[in-house]
Amino acid sequence: MTVRVAVTGATGRMGEEVLAAATDRDDVAVAFAVSRSAGGSVEGVAVEDAADLPTLLTDETPDVLVDFTGPASCVEYAAACAEAGVAFVSGTTGLSQGGFDSLREAAEDVPVLYASNFSRGIAALRRAVREAVPALDGYDIELTETHHNAKRDAPSGTALTLLEDIDDVRGDSPRVHGREGEAPRTESEIGVHARRAGDIAGEHEVLLAGNHESLSLTHRAGSRGVFAAGALDAAAWLSGRDAGWYDFTEVLE
Numbered sequence: 001m002t003v004r005v006a007v008t009g010a011t012g013r014m015g016e017e018v019l020a021a022a023t024d025r026d027d028v029a030v031a032f033a034v035s036r037s038a039g040g041s042v043e044g045v046a047v048e049d050a051a052d053l054p055t056l057l058t059d060e061t062p063d064v065l066v067d068f069t070g071p072a073s074c075v076e077y078a079a080a081c082a083e084a085g086v087a088f089v090s091g092t093t094g095l096s097q098g099g100f101d102s103l104r105e106a107a108e109d110v111p112v113l114y115a116s117n118f119s120r121g122i123a124a125l126r127r128a129v130r131e132a133v134p135a136l137d138g139y140d141i142e143l144t145e146t147h148h149n150a151k152r153d154a155p156s157g158t159a160l161t162l163l164e165d166i167d168d169v170r171g172d173s174p175r176v177h178g179r180e181g182e183a184p185r186t187e188s189e190i191g192v193h194a195r196r197a198g199d200i201a202g203e204h205e206v207l208l209a210g211n212h213e214s215l216s217l218t219h220r221a222g223s224r225g226v227f228a229a230g231a232l233d234a235a236a237w238l239s240g241r242d243a244g245w246y247d248f249t250e251v252l253e
Protein backbone atom coordinates (compact mmCIF):
# COMPACT_ATOMS: atom_id res chain seq x y z
CA MET A 1 0.00 0.00 0.00
CA THR A 2 1.28 3.48 -0.79
CA VAL A 3 0.93 6.01 2.02
CA ARG A 4 0.28 9.58 0.84
CA VAL A 5 2.25 12.12 2.85
CA ALA A 6 2.01 15.88 3.10
CA VAL A 7 5.25 17.71 3.91
CA THR A 8 5.56 21.02 5.79
CA GLY A 9 8.63 23.30 5.84
CA ALA A 10 9.23 22.05 2.28
CA THR A 11 12.04 24.49 1.57
CA GLY A 12 13.88 23.81 4.85
CA ARG A 13 16.85 21.46 5.19
CA MET A 14 14.75 18.57 6.51
CA GLY A 15 11.70 19.32 4.34
CA GLU A 16 13.86 19.02 1.22
CA GLU A 17 15.47 15.85 2.57
CA VAL A 18 12.07 14.25 3.24
CA LEU A 19 10.86 15.12 -0.28
CA ALA A 20 14.07 13.68 -1.77
CA ALA A 21 13.75 10.47 0.29
CA ALA A 22 10.08 10.08 -0.66
CA THR A 23 10.89 10.04 -4.38
CA ASP A 24 13.16 7.00 -3.83
CA ARG A 25 10.50 4.88 -2.11
CA ASP A 26 7.54 2.82 -3.31
CA ASP A 27 5.70 2.76 0.03
CA VAL A 28 5.16 6.53 0.20
CA ALA A 29 4.01 9.19 -2.27
CA VAL A 30 3.91 12.94 -1.76
CA ALA A 31 0.34 14.33 -1.67
CA PHE A 32 1.50 17.96 -1.41
CA ALA A 33 4.17 20.13 0.19
CA VAL A 34 3.84 23.52 1.89
CA SER A 35 6.05 26.33 3.06
CA ARG A 36 5.30 29.78 4.48
CA SER A 37 7.28 31.10 1.51
CA ALA A 38 5.26 29.37 -1.21
CA GLY A 39 6.29 29.11 -4.87
CA GLY A 40 8.68 27.07 -6.95
CA SER A 41 9.21 23.38 -6.48
CA VAL A 42 11.40 20.96 -4.51
CA GLU A 43 12.24 17.54 -5.96
CA GLY A 44 9.60 18.19 -8.65
CA VAL A 45 6.87 18.84 -6.06
CA ALA A 46 5.13 22.25 -6.24
CA VAL A 47 5.47 24.17 -2.97
CA GLU A 48 2.08 25.47 -1.81
CA ASP A 49 1.33 28.21 0.71
CA ALA A 50 1.31 26.95 4.32
CA ALA A 51 -1.57 29.35 5.01
CA ASP A 52 -3.73 27.05 2.83
CA LEU A 53 -2.87 23.94 4.86
CA PRO A 54 -6.37 23.40 6.36
CA THR A 55 -7.96 23.49 2.89
CA LEU A 56 -5.26 21.30 1.36
CA LEU A 57 -5.70 18.70 4.12
CA THR A 58 -9.44 18.55 3.42
CA ASP A 59 -9.18 18.58 -0.39
CA GLU A 60 -6.12 16.34 -0.90
CA THR A 61 -6.82 13.95 2.02
CA PRO A 62 -3.21 12.83 2.71
CA ASP A 63 -2.79 9.86 5.09
CA VAL A 64 -0.03 11.47 7.16
CA LEU A 65 1.62 14.88 7.49
CA VAL A 66 5.40 14.94 8.10
CA ASP A 67 6.61 18.03 9.91
CA PHE A 68 10.13 19.39 10.47
CA THR A 69 9.61 23.13 11.03
CA GLY A 70 9.65 25.34 14.14
CA PRO A 71 7.88 25.01 17.51
CA ALA A 72 4.98 27.39 16.79
CA SER A 73 4.35 25.97 13.29
CA CYS A 74 4.52 22.42 14.59
CA VAL A 75 1.74 23.11 17.10
CA GLU A 76 -0.35 24.94 14.48
CA TYR A 77 0.05 22.12 11.91
CA ALA A 78 -0.78 19.43 14.50
CA ALA A 79 -4.03 21.24 15.32
CA ALA A 80 -4.88 21.46 11.60
CA CYS A 81 -4.28 17.70 11.27
CA ALA A 82 -6.46 16.98 14.32
CA GLU A 83 -9.24 19.05 12.74
CA ALA A 84 -8.92 17.31 9.34
CA GLY A 85 -8.43 13.77 10.69
CA VAL A 86 -4.89 13.39 9.29
CA ALA A 87 -2.13 11.50 11.16
CA PHE A 88 0.80 13.66 12.28
CA VAL A 89 4.54 12.82 12.40
CA SER A 90 6.91 15.45 13.75
CA GLY A 91 10.61 15.75 14.51
CA THR A 92 10.53 19.46 15.24
CA THR A 93 12.57 20.31 18.35
CA GLY A 94 12.62 23.30 20.70
CA LEU A 95 9.01 22.76 21.82
CA SER A 96 7.99 24.11 25.22
CA GLN A 97 6.01 21.98 27.69
CA GLY A 98 2.92 23.85 26.43
CA GLY A 99 3.82 22.85 22.87
CA PHE A 100 4.04 19.19 23.85
CA ASP A 101 0.72 19.50 25.68
CA SER A 102 -0.84 20.79 22.44
CA LEU A 103 0.53 17.81 20.49
CA ARG A 104 -0.92 15.47 23.15
CA GLU A 105 -4.27 17.25 22.67
CA ALA A 106 -4.09 16.59 18.92
CA ALA A 107 -3.37 12.92 19.74
CA GLU A 108 -6.85 12.66 21.26
CA ASP A 109 -8.25 13.04 17.71
CA VAL A 110 -5.59 11.56 15.39
CA PRO A 111 -2.46 9.36 15.62
CA VAL A 112 0.57 11.50 16.53
CA LEU A 113 4.16 10.24 16.46
CA TYR A 114 6.83 12.56 17.81
CA ALA A 115 10.57 11.87 17.98
CA SER A 116 13.42 14.25 18.77
CA ASN A 117 15.58 12.00 16.57
CA PHE A 118 14.52 9.64 13.77
CA SER A 119 17.78 7.72 13.41
CA ARG A 120 18.06 4.05 14.37
CA GLY A 121 21.52 4.73 15.82
CA ILE A 122 20.13 7.17 18.36
CA ALA A 123 17.45 4.63 19.34
CA ALA A 124 20.33 2.18 20.00
CA LEU A 125 22.33 4.85 21.84
CA ARG A 126 19.35 5.49 24.13
CA ARG A 127 19.15 1.79 25.00
CA ALA A 128 22.93 1.68 25.65
CA VAL A 129 22.76 4.75 27.90
CA ARG A 130 19.88 3.29 29.92
CA GLU A 131 22.01 0.19 30.47
CA ALA A 132 25.37 1.87 31.11
CA VAL A 133 24.24 4.51 33.62
CA PRO A 134 22.99 2.14 36.34
CA ALA A 135 25.91 -0.24 35.64
CA LEU A 136 28.37 2.61 36.35
CA ASP A 137 26.76 3.95 39.50
CA GLY A 138 28.41 7.13 40.82
CA TYR A 139 30.36 7.87 37.63
CA ASP A 140 30.32 11.49 36.42
CA ILE A 141 28.19 12.12 33.34
CA GLU A 142 28.82 14.77 30.69
CA LEU A 143 26.70 15.14 27.56
CA THR A 144 27.97 16.92 24.46
CA GLU A 145 26.02 17.60 21.26
CA THR A 146 27.41 19.14 18.08
CA HIS A 147 25.36 20.51 15.18
CA HIS A 148 25.61 22.75 12.10
CA ASN A 149 25.88 26.48 12.58
CA ALA A 150 22.26 27.21 11.55
CA LYS A 151 20.62 25.18 14.29
CA ARG A 152 18.41 27.38 16.45
CA ASP A 153 17.63 25.42 19.61
CA ALA A 154 20.15 24.35 22.25
CA PRO A 155 20.56 21.90 23.76
CA SER A 156 19.29 19.71 20.91
CA GLY A 157 16.02 17.83 21.29
CA THR A 158 18.00 14.58 21.27
CA ALA A 159 20.21 15.81 24.13
CA LEU A 160 17.07 16.60 26.14
CA THR A 161 15.70 13.12 25.41
CA LEU A 162 19.00 11.53 26.54
CA LEU A 163 18.86 13.59 29.75
CA GLU A 164 15.32 12.32 30.39
CA ASP A 165 16.57 8.75 29.82
CA ILE A 166 19.37 9.30 32.38
CA ASP A 167 16.94 10.80 34.92
CA ASP A 168 14.62 7.84 34.39
CA VAL A 169 17.28 5.32 35.37
CA ARG A 170 19.16 7.19 38.14
CA GLY A 171 16.79 9.88 39.41
CA ASP A 172 16.65 13.61 38.66
CA SER A 173 20.04 15.34 38.44
CA PRO A 174 20.90 19.04 38.28
CA ARG A 175 22.27 20.16 34.88
CA VAL A 176 25.22 22.48 34.39
CA HIS A 177 25.11 24.07 30.95
CA GLY A 178 28.65 24.83 29.86
CA ARG A 179 31.13 25.34 32.66
CA GLU A 180 32.93 28.51 33.69
CA GLY A 181 34.48 29.96 36.81
CA GLU A 182 35.67 28.47 40.09
CA ALA A 183 32.89 26.15 41.24
CA PRO A 184 34.04 22.51 41.33
CA ARG A 185 31.87 19.79 39.87
CA THR A 186 29.21 18.36 42.19
CA GLU A 187 28.70 14.62 42.38
CA SER A 188 25.30 14.21 40.77
CA GLU A 189 25.31 17.03 38.22
CA ILE A 190 25.27 16.40 34.49
CA GLY A 191 27.35 18.76 32.38
CA VAL A 192 25.58 19.66 29.13
CA HIS A 193 27.55 21.14 26.24
CA ALA A 194 26.22 22.39 22.91
CA ARG A 195 28.61 23.10 20.03
CA ARG A 196 27.63 24.74 16.70
CA ALA A 197 30.01 24.52 13.75
CA GLY A 198 29.99 24.11 9.97
CA ASP A 199 27.56 21.66 8.41
CA ILE A 200 27.67 18.86 10.99
CA ALA A 201 24.42 16.88 10.67
CA GLY A 202 24.33 15.86 14.35
CA GLU A 203 26.59 14.27 16.95
CA HIS A 204 25.75 13.21 20.51
CA GLU A 205 28.22 11.91 23.10
CA VAL A 206 27.41 10.63 26.60
CA LEU A 207 30.62 10.40 28.64
CA LEU A 208 30.70 8.40 31.88
CA ALA A 209 33.88 8.66 33.96
CA GLY A 210 34.99 7.35 37.35
CA ASN A 211 37.00 4.63 39.04
CA HIS A 212 40.08 5.29 36.84
CA GLU A 213 38.16 4.59 33.63
CA SER A 214 35.79 6.28 31.21
CA LEU A 215 33.18 5.16 28.74
CA SER A 216 32.17 7.33 25.80
CA LEU A 217 28.98 6.47 23.90
CA THR A 218 28.82 8.48 20.69
CA HIS A 219 26.46 8.70 17.72
CA ARG A 220 27.29 10.59 14.54
CA ALA A 221 24.76 11.20 11.78
CA GLY A 222 26.52 11.13 8.40
CA SER A 223 23.73 13.06 6.67
CA ARG A 224 20.16 14.23 7.18
CA GLY A 225 19.01 11.35 4.95
CA VAL A 226 19.02 9.09 8.01
CA PHE A 227 16.45 11.31 9.76
CA ALA A 228 14.27 11.62 6.65
CA ALA A 229 14.25 7.84 6.13
CA GLY A 230 13.25 7.28 9.76
CA ALA A 231 10.46 9.86 9.56
CA LEU A 232 9.04 8.23 6.41
CA ASP A 233 9.28 4.78 8.06
CA ALA A 234 7.29 6.30 10.93
CA ALA A 235 4.72 7.80 8.52
CA ALA A 236 4.23 4.46 6.74
CA TRP A 237 3.87 2.70 10.11
CA LEU A 238 1.47 5.31 11.58
CA SER A 239 -0.97 5.43 8.68
CA GLY A 240 -4.33 3.85 9.52
CA ARG A 241 -3.68 3.56 13.27
CA ASP A 242 -6.05 4.72 16.01
CA ALA A 243 -5.81 8.19 17.51
CA GLY A 244 -3.15 8.29 20.23
CA TRP A 245 0.45 9.12 21.09
CA TYR A 246 3.12 6.94 19.49
CA ASP A 247 6.88 6.67 19.85
CA PHE A 248 9.56 5.95 17.23
CA THR A 249 10.74 2.94 19.26
CA GLU A 250 7.40 1.29 18.42
CA VAL A 251 8.19 1.66 14.70
CA LEU A 252 11.49 -0.16 15.21
CA GLU A 253 10.07 -3.09 17.23
Ligand SMILES: NC(=O)C1=CN([C@@H]2O[C@H](COP(=O)(O)OP(=O)(O)OC[C@H]3O[C@@H](n4cnc5c(N)ncnc54)[C@H](OP(=O)(O)O)[C@@H]3O)[C@@H](O)[C@H]2O)C=CC1
Binds near residue numbers: 034070072093
Ligand atom coordinates in the same frame (compact mmCIF):
# COMPACT_ATOMS: atom_id res chain seq x y z
N1 LIG B 1 13.78 14.62 14.87
C1 LIG B 1 14.79 14.56 14.00
O1 LIG B 1 15.27 13.46 13.64
C2 LIG B 1 15.31 15.83 13.43
C3 LIG B 1 14.78 17.02 13.82
N2 LIG B 1 15.20 18.19 13.25
C4 LIG B 1 14.46 19.39 13.66
O2 LIG B 1 13.62 19.78 12.58
C5 LIG B 1 13.42 21.18 12.61
C6 LIG B 1 13.76 21.77 11.25
O3 LIG B 1 15.15 21.63 11.02
P1 LIG B 1 15.81 22.16 9.67
O4 LIG B 1 15.10 21.56 8.51
O5 LIG B 1 17.26 21.98 9.80
O6 LIG B 1 15.45 23.70 9.77
P2 LIG B 1 15.31 24.76 8.57
O7 LIG B 1 15.40 26.11 9.23
O8 LIG B 1 16.21 24.43 7.46
O9 LIG B 1 13.84 24.52 8.05
C7 LIG B 1 12.73 24.70 8.84
C8 LIG B 1 11.59 25.14 7.96
O10 LIG B 1 10.46 25.22 8.80
C9 LIG B 1 9.73 26.40 8.56
N3 LIG B 1 9.51 27.11 9.82
C10 LIG B 1 8.34 27.28 10.42
N4 LIG B 1 8.46 27.91 11.57
C11 LIG B 1 9.75 28.14 11.74
C12 LIG B 1 10.48 28.77 12.76
N5 LIG B 1 9.91 29.30 13.85
N6 LIG B 1 11.79 28.85 12.61
C13 LIG B 1 12.41 28.33 11.53
N7 LIG B 1 11.76 27.72 10.52
C14 LIG B 1 10.43 27.63 10.63
C15 LIG B 1 10.49 27.20 7.55
O11 LIG B 1 9.80 27.04 6.35
P3 LIG B 1 8.61 28.03 5.97
O12 LIG B 1 8.74 29.24 6.88
O13 LIG B 1 8.86 28.36 4.57
O14 LIG B 1 7.36 27.27 6.18
C16 LIG B 1 11.83 26.51 7.38
O15 LIG B 1 12.21 26.38 6.04
C17 LIG B 1 14.26 21.70 13.77
O16 LIG B 1 13.44 21.82 14.90
C18 LIG B 1 15.30 20.59 13.95
O17 LIG B 1 15.83 20.55 15.24
C19 LIG B 1 16.15 18.22 12.31
C20 LIG B 1 16.75 17.07 11.89
C21 LIG B 1 16.38 15.78 12.42
Ligand SMILES: O=C(O)C1=N[C@H](C(=O)O)C[C@H](O)C1
Binds near residue numbers: 116151157159
Ligand atom coordinates in the same frame (compact mmCIF):
# COMPACT_ATOMS: atom_id res chain seq x y z
O1 LIG C 1 18.57 20.54 13.95
C1 LIG C 1 19.11 19.48 13.58
O2 LIG C 1 19.83 19.44 12.57
C2 LIG C 1 18.85 18.27 14.35
N1 LIG C 1 17.98 18.33 15.30
C3 LIG C 1 17.54 17.27 16.12
C4 LIG C 1 17.78 17.58 17.57
O3 LIG C 1 17.60 18.74 17.98
O4 LIG C 1 18.12 16.68 18.33
C5 LIG C 1 18.01 15.92 15.68
C6 LIG C 1 19.33 15.89 14.96
O5 LIG C 1 20.37 15.84 15.90
C7 LIG C 1 19.51 17.01 13.96
